[in-house]
Amino acid sequence: MKRIASFIILIIAIVACEDIYEAPPQALLEVNVQNSNPNATRVPKVSVYGVEQDSIWIYQEQTQNFRLPLRPHEYSSFVLLLDSIADTLTVHHETIFKYGSLESGFYNEHWINEIENTFHRIDSVVVVDSAVTKNWHENIKLYIGPIPASNIN
Incomplete structure (x- = not known):
C-alpha cells in the first residue's frame, strides 16, 4: 500500500512540475494583392x-x-517578386510592446504610419487598417498592373 501511495505522489509531482508554455501571439501584416484592371x-x-x-517569407x-x-x-522593408518582377515595400510603423499573459509573455503590436514602394509591378498601395495586431485581418491592399509584354513567357 505504501508503494502505491508513493507511486501516486511521484506521478502527481511530475505532472505538477511540467512547464506550461504558450507561444506569444504574433502581430503579422496581412497583405492582399488585387489586379488594377477589374477584368484581370x-x-x-x-x-x-x-x-x-535574412529571411525568405x-x-x-x-x-x-x-x-x-x-x-x-x-x-520594415521587403522585396516582393510578383511574377518575377521585383518591387520593394517599406512599411514605416510604431511598435508597442504588449503583455499577453503569464504563460505567453510579451509581444509586439504595430501601427502603420506610412508605406513606400517602387512601381515596377505595384500600381498603388492602400492602407485598409493601420493596426497590426494579434487578431489577423487585412492591413494593406497592393494593386498590381499587368505583366509587361517583355516578361511574358
Missing part, C-alpha cells in the same frame, strides 16, 4: 524576402493573400 483574373506568383532580416506561391512579420524597429 490572374493570381500572381509571389516571393517575399525580408530586407535586413514566401517563395513562389500563387496567392493573393499573405502575412509578413514586422520588425520591432521604426520600419
